[in-house]
Amino acid sequence: MGLGANLWKILSHYSQFYFVSIASILGTGILGLPVTLSESGFQPFILSFLICYFVQILTVFFFTEVLQKAYYRNVEKLQESDKDNAPIHMEKHELHTYGSDYDLSSKQEYGEFTELRDMVVPSRAYKADTIKRCLPNLHSLGELLLPCFLRQLFTATVLLSLLCVLISYALAGSQAFATLFNIPYIKMIPAFCWTWTFVIVFLHSFIQPIISVLTFLKGTLFTATVAVTLLVGLKIQNPVKNDYSAIGDSFLMSTIALGGLMNVMPMMFAKLKQTRDEIIGFNVSIFLGLTTCVILNLLWCWSILAIVPQRSTCLSTNINESLHIVFNLMNESQIHGKCILSPSLKKAEMNGEISTIPLSQILENGEYNYFQYVAFIVQLFIITSISVSFMTMGSALHHTIKGVVDSYWNPTLEAETSLRKYGNIFEYITARRIAQWIGSLIIFSIVFGIAMSNPKGFKSILEQAASLFQNIEIGLFLGIMIYKVSSREYNHYILPFQLPRWFLYLQGIIPVYFLFAVVYDIYHIFRSYLK
DSSP, rough: HHHHHHHHHHHHHHHHHHHHHHHHHHSSSHHHHHHHHHHHEEEEEEEEHHHHHHHHHHHHHHHHHHHHHHHHHHOOOOOOOOTSSSSSOTTTSSSSOOOOOHHHHHTTOOOEEEEEEEEEEEEOOOHHHHHHHHSOOOHHHHHHHHHHHHHHHHHHHHHHHHHHHHHHHHHHHHHHHHHHHHHHHHHHHHHHHHHHHHHHHSSSSHHHHHHHHHHHHHHHHHHHHHHHHHHHHHHHHOOOOOOOOGGHHHHHHHHHOOOOHHHHHHHHTTTTOSSSHHHHHHHHHHHHHHHHHHHHHHHHHHHHHHHHHSSSEEEEEEEGGGSSSSOOOTTTOOOOOOEOOOHHHHHHHTTTOOOOHHHHHHHHHGEEEGGGGHHHHHHHHHHHHHHHHHHHHHHHHHHHHHHHOOOOOOOOHHHHTTGGGOOOOGGGGHHHHHHHHHHHHHHHHHHHHHHHHTTTTHHIIIIIIIHHHHHHIIIIHHHHHOOOOOOGGGTEEEOOSSOOOGGGTTTTTHHHHHHHHHHHHHHHHHHHHHO
16 A cells, blocks of 8 residues: 555544544534623633633543543453353444454454553454443443442433533524525424434434535535635624623633533544554544634634624614515514614524524625625535534434443343344344434434424523533543542553643643533523523
């Protein structure tokens, strides 16, 4: 194989992690972040955003080490166990990805050895499906590293976090499609939710390879969108008022805008060989994806603030006849007293709208209507972005539910309930897979039900529920996991790539930062309901 072919193989392998990282981060945060700047402005937001960026980098590096040690611990437990003789069902249609350990081990013959760097693990009973079960998922991490009473709570928190993020995606995506095609917003929610639910649940194995391609398209569109809106913003240049006392809103939304990596990293980790080069490449790919998202988010928020006013002005109902708003998303009266409120970030926040709604209204009407092409590019990006993000985070949710089902599934039962004798199609439709489908469909039904019952809840669900559960997940549970794998019990594992010893002094930053965010989030929720 030539140098070019090797280089292409390496780039295509690591680009998966880069683009999936972007897909998990560039979601509703980019739509909700500008809305939270209606009070604070841009400068306070930069401060809170860069602090969050630094803490998220630490989270990536420490969580990679957690995944490595959990994997080695699972292999060690399998080595010590004498239960390997249970029937193992290898699902034919679950494709082995390039570089996965279970793909590598499936090529080993009976009696040979698979060397895991300095650990030598006999592959006698390590069939592909068995090694695959050593790979950690969020549920198995909780079972392995958390005290008994916290394990179920962690799994529930992960599911609730993903649930809230998917609800916000459902609302944002439905708004974007409704705006683009000029159809009722409420009617768009069922179509959006169930179309992508079907793709995630029943075509999960087939969409994994194309998510990277779609994310590349999404990233390209977003870069073009940011560039065009920056040019428009430089021409309009709305004055921006900065208020550091309102930094809390952007602080909470920052944790959401840069969050999501922890939920997809186990899914990506399953595609790695346990070698130093692969682990370093994995960390670098995710770091570059995170950094790309930070830069694009900052440019995006500045361009939105340069075009969309922070506060509405009161337009006379007479004047408004010549400034007709083409499309009213919520189909409600826009008249407040004797005037009509102009499009603004504050108005979007009050109506539970994504930030591109007032942007499109401003660019399609009034004195800036010669920028209508920009509004179309923005809308095209939004529908692509939200669809890809819904698939990415929905896949993470489905992956977690599969882990829950597998943890309670008896391999013997799988062999006894095999439906292969009824035809080739039943090689794919197994009893375990049906249980996974049912579990996922129940969770996605909850996403649909909440989205339909609260169509104005985009910002509140993101800023209160999603932020709260995600910050608990990282601040409390990941903090415990990092502490556990740093203990003497896990120190004997020689990892392919190990963090330097001085790095351990930084691990306390993660729980302190995110638990502070949890406390502030609870305070913010009480304050909003007491108003």
